[in-house]
Amino acid sequence: MTESSRAAVTWRFRFAGDKVSRVLNWRSDGPPDLARVVPIRKPRSSERHRHIPVTAYSLTMRDHLELESGLEHDLLRRLDRLNDIVALIPQPCQLKRGGSSSAKNTPDLLSLDDTGAVTLWNARLPHKMDDKFKLQVAMVEAACANVGWRHEVFNGLDRVERLNLLWLHGYRRRPSWYDQVAGEIGKEASNDAATLGSLFRLDTGNGEAIAVVWHMVWSGELDTNLSKRLTMETPVRAGLVA
Incomplete structure (x- = not known):
């Protein structure tokens, strides 16, 4: 020694x-x-x-x-x-x-x-x-x-994960209208075929549901693979980040 x-x-x-x-x-x-x-x-x-x-x-x-x-x-x-x-x-x-x-x-x-x-x-x-x-x-x-x-x-993040987290960073704060749409989003996310696109289609055109989807991805209420590029076809499921 x-x-x-x-x-x-x-x-x-x-x-x-x-x-x-x-x-x-x-x-x-x-x-x-x-x-x-x-x-x-x-x-x-x-x-x-x-x-x-x-x-x-x-x-x-x-x-x-x-x-x-x-x-x-x-x-x-x-x-x-x-x-x-x-x-x-x-x-x-x-x-x-x-x-x-x-x-x-x-x-x-x-x-x-x-x-x-x-x-x-x-x-x-x-x-x-x-x-x-x-x-x-x-x-x-x-x-x-x-x-x-x-x-x-x-030792750092892969480029795609870093860009995804930078994007989600802008949706950290829970929107004031969260409770009005989160339930419907969560119900759709429980479908095995749920994607970002299917969740975005719940939006009525005012952007509120889309903002809540992004916040729920950031918070882990919606789980998806952030090491891959996010598209309308990206699979999403209900879950918590841990």
Whole structure:
């Protein structure tokens, strides 16, 4: 066993009301109160940090989140529509391992689901996954496993899925007339032969049913394959995204 693999990992969090971050001792302090965890740093762009910060609204959090890049925004768009996700925190903590081969990483996003499961996410495109990043990932994965959390690397979306989510992003908010047409849409979607076209044909010409269909696809009330191009022939069925 090498010195670096024996070295302990330090977890650092910043909590609401604190001016600075502080080290959390899992053994004595227990797990962090996620309701009080706030971003440990503010995204910025500079000569050394060439990310393009993004301020994005999250329906899960009912608030704007400050992200470091468009790739993180893609991750947010994917997670924000999942019905089992109850909390999303950008830049939630910093992990650091000492020893001769030290490693340090600030995960890009934390997600909490309705079972209490916590996942730390690092967003990185495949061609940018260098040896330094792989060392960081190994450290974070091991540290998460030790405390009952999970770690995932998000390496982007396929072009079609990304474009579909960008389109659906415009229909996140439930229309005020939702209750007037959602029942009929849901009934049609229970038909095994239901398609986007058959649902759109329920529209009376004012566009209200079409808008609700798109919202129901975004929310997962209507299930379809977003990895393929959406057309009038795209199969749709009733369901929930999870």
